[in-house]
Amino acid sequence: MNKNLNAAISSFNNTASTLQASFESLKKRVEELNKELEFKNMEIERMKSLEEQADRNSRLTAMGEMAVKIAHEIRNPLGSIELFTSLLQREITNDNHKNLLGHISSGIKNLNHVISNLLTFTKQPNPIFKKFDVHKFIDDLLQFSKFSLNNNNIRLEKEYSPSLPSGWGDEELLKQVFLNLILNAVQSMPKGGVLKVKTGLGEKLKDNTPFIEMKIIDTGDGIAEDNLKKIFNPFFTTRESGTGLGLAIVHNIIELHKGIIEVESEIGKGTTFTVLLPVKQRHEHE
Numbered sequence: 560m561n562k563n564l565n566a567a568i569s570s571f572n573n574t575a576s577t578l579q580a581s582f583e584s585l586k587k588r589v590e591e592l593n594k595e596l597e598f599k600n601m602e603i604e605r606m607k608s609l610e611e612q613a614d615r616n617s618r619l620t621a622m623g624e625m626a627v628k629i630a631h632e633i634r635n636p637l638g639s640i641e642l643f644t645s646l647l648q649r650e651i652t653n654d655n656h657k658n659l660l661g662h663i664s665s666g667i668k669n670l671n672h673v674i675s676n677l678l679t680f681t682k683q684p685n686p687i688f689k690k691f692d693v694h695k696f697i698d699d700l701l702q703f704s705k706f707s708l709n710n711n712n713i714r715l716e717k718e719y720s721p722s723l724p725s726g727w728g729d730e731e732l733l734k735q736v737f738l739n740l741i742l743n744a745v746q747s748m749p750k751g752g753v754l755k756v757k758t759g760l761g762e763k764l765k766d767n768t769p770f771i772e773m774k775i776i777d778t779g780d781g782i783a784e785d786n787l788k789k790i791f792n793p794f795f796t797t798r799e800s801g802t803g804l805g806l807a808i809v810h811n812i813i814e815l816h817k818g819i820i821e822v823e824s825e826i827g828k829g830t831t832f833t834v835l836l837p838v839k840q841r842h843e844h845e
C-alpha cells in the first residue's frame with residue numbers, strides 16, 4: 560500500500576515538474592510572442608507614418624509646383640512695373656515724388672529677390688562657366704544696390720587686391736550669391752553702418768589650387784552662435800518677411816563652383832561672409 564502511495568506521489572511529482580517545465584516554456588513563448596507583437600505594432604506605426612509622410616510630400620510637391628507657377632505669373636507684370644517706375648523716375652523732378660518712387664522701386668527689388676530665390680531654389684541650375692573680371696563684377700552689383708545702401712545710411716568701403724586673376728564661374732548665379740549676401744548685410748544694419756567688400760588671392764584650397772577670396776563685411780547686429788549652424792538650412796529665417804532661402808541658395812551655388820563659404824559673426828559687432836572660389840587652372844579646357 561505504502562509502496563503504491565510512494566509510486567503515486569513520485570509519479571505525481573514527476574508530472575508536476577514536467578507540467579511546470581512546459582508552463583515555463585509556454586510563458587517564455589508568450590513573452591516572445593508579445594515582443595513580436597510589439598515589434599509588429601511598431602512596424603505598422605512606422606508604415607503609417609511613412610504613408611503620412613509620402614502623402615505630405617506629394618502635397619508639398621504640388622504646392623511647390625503651384626508656387627513656381629505663381630512666381631512666374633508675378634514676374635512678368637513686376638518687370639513692367641519696374642520699367643515704368645524707372646521711366647517715371649527720369650520724368651519726375653519733384654524730390655518728394657522722386658523719393659516715393661525710390662520706395663516703390665526698392666519694394667519691387669525685394670519682391671524680385673523673393674521670386675528669384677524661389678525659382679532658383681526649385682530648379683536645378685545648369686551653370687555655364689566663363690572667365691570674368693571679379694572687380695568689375697562686384698562694382699556692377701554695388702551699382703545695383705546703391706539706392707538701398709544710401710537709403711539705409713550705409714557707407715561703402717572697398718579694399719580690392721591689386722593683382723587678382725580672373726574669376727571662373729557662372730556670373731548670373733554668382734550675382735545671386737552676392738546680391739543675397741549684400742541684402743542680408745543691409746538688413747542687418749537697420750540703423751546704418753559700414754559695408755566693406757574685400758578681395759584677395761589665396762593659395763591652398765584643397766589640392767593647393769589657388770583661390771579668389773571675396774569678403775562681405777558688415778557692422779550689423781550679428782548672428783547668435785546657436786543660429787550659426789542653421790543659417791544655410793532652407794527656410795531658416797529670423798526675419799518676419801524672410802523666406803530663409805537666400806543662404807541655402809548661396810550655399811548650393813558655391814558648391815556648384817567647388818568653392819567654400821565661411822561665416823564669422825559677433826552679436827552687436829557684425830558679420831563677415833567669406834567666399835572662396837577656385838581659380839581655373841591653365842591645363843583645364845575652356
Ligand SMILES: Nc1ncnc2c1ncn2[C@@H]1O[C@H](COP(=O)(O)OP(=O)(O)OP(=O)(O)O)[C@@H](O)[C@H]1O
Pocket residue numbers: 676739743744747777779780781782790795796797798800801802803804805806807830
Ligand atoms: N549679414 C547678416 N547679419 C546678421 N544675420 C544674418 C546675416 N546674414 C544672414 N543672417 C541670418 O541668417 C538668416 C538666414 O538668412 P537667409 O538669407 O537664408 O534668409 P533671410 O534673409 O531670412 O530671408 P530671404 O533671404 O529669403 O529674404 C537670417 O534670417 C538672419 O537671421
Ligand SMILES: [Mg+2]
Pocket residue numbers: 739742743801805806
Ligand atoms: Mg536673405
